[in-house]
Amino acid sequence: MRFELTEDQRDFATALDGLIAGSDPVGAARAWAADDTAPGLALWKRVADQGVNALVVPEEAGGVGASAVELVVAFEVLGRHAVPGPWVESAAYLATALDGEDREAVAAGAVATVAAPPHAPYALDADVAERVYLAGAGGLAEATPSDRATSVDGTRRLFRVEPGTTRVPGDRAEEAFDLAALATAAHLLGAGERVLADSVTYVKQRRQFGREIGSYQAIKHHLADVRIALDFARPLVAGAALAADGPAADRARAVSAAKVACSDAAYLASRTGLQVHGAIGYTQEFDLSLWITRIRALVGAWGTPAYHRARVLDSLLAAGGEG
Structure with a gap:
């Protein structure tokens, strides 16, 4: 089965990519990690003005009423x-x-x-958020940030939260979790693609023993393995997006499969990118570090690979038992 974006979806991706690329996202990310959130919040507004926050919100609730496909397109960017x-x-x-x-x-x-324990126990950037919530068995409640936790990714500013007494309307926890895991998978896919692209560019420039290191077969093979892994993960993301409006069991299985594949592919991209860049890849000053640490953090965000593999297995066993 082939998954192809429509012309409108491709145009949306191109426009969003151009807007973000022209807004110094690396500078915003570095400032964000240093607790200077002004550039990041300015970028947030520009992206939000493109309707990204409203993609899966129905039109009657002030949203765009788009499908999960548009959401994964945005999150890859x-x-x-x-x-x-x-x-x-x-x-x-x-x-x-x-x-x-x-x-x-x-x-x-x-x-x-x-914060949605146990798979998302901390509220990301709760200190600058206008609205902070805690998800639990009883639904959603307003919350306030307390002490801060540490992430391997400096741009992921994690906070523990204290629940308030005010409950808020809305209780689609399972669907919301699946969509968050799917968005994280698409985010990983985009990060993996960026690391691969930067690595390919680097190996064409870096010379050793009188030739570009990208001309060596061993490096070509490593980069080809990353390309294959990302290409295999992409249709799983598209399939999960299409399954988002289907039966809950099918949606959960498809989302978990996509999250596992994207986690594995992006992590392979980060390890390979680090290897081909050599010593410079370890430096915090080099931009590659932004994607390497982001990938490492997102692999376990919104469900670890072990959790999602178990969910796929349980779903398949249950389907087999019904048959």
């Missing part, structure tokens, strides 16, 4: 540019889980975040 901020939490989880005025605020571009 966000991952390609290492855009900082609680995008998964706002545009995927909360845009799905909330109702009423809270959902409308997210669709309008409010910076919102959520």
Whole structure:
């Protein structure tokens, strides 16, 4: 089966890519990691003005009413540019889980975040979020940030939160979790593509023993393995996006398969990128580090690979038992 984007979807991706690329996303990410959030929040507004926060929000709730396909298109672009901020939490989880005025605020571009234990125990960027929530067995509640936790990715500013007494309307926890995991998978795919592209560029420039290192078969093979892994992960993301509106069991299985494949492919891209760059790849000053640490953090975000593999297995066993 072939998954092809429509012309409108390709145009959306191109426009979003151009907007972000021209807004110094690397500078915004570095400033964000240093707790200077002004450039990142300015970029947030520009991206939100393109309707990214409102993609999966129904039109009657102030959203675009698009499908999950448009969401993964947007998140691949966000991952390609290492855009900082609680995008998964706002545009995927909360845009799905909330109702009423809270959902409308997210669709309008409010910076919102959520902690959803056990798979997302911390609220990303809760100190700058206009709205902070805690998801639990009883649904969603307003929350306030407390102490800060440490992430391997400096741009992921994690906070523990304390629940308030105010409950908020909305209780689509399973659907919201799946959409957050799918958005994270697409983000990983974009980050992996960026690392591969930068690595290919580097090996064409770096010379050893009188020739570009990219001319050596061993390096070609490593980069080809990354290309294959990313190409195999991409249709799983597209398939999961198409399954987002289907039966819950099918959606969960497809999303978990996509998250595992994208985690593995992006992690392979980061390891290979680090190897071919050599010593410079280890330096924090080199931009590659933004994507390497982002990938490492997102591999375990919104469900670890072990959790998602187990979910795929359980789903297949249950389907086999029914047959």
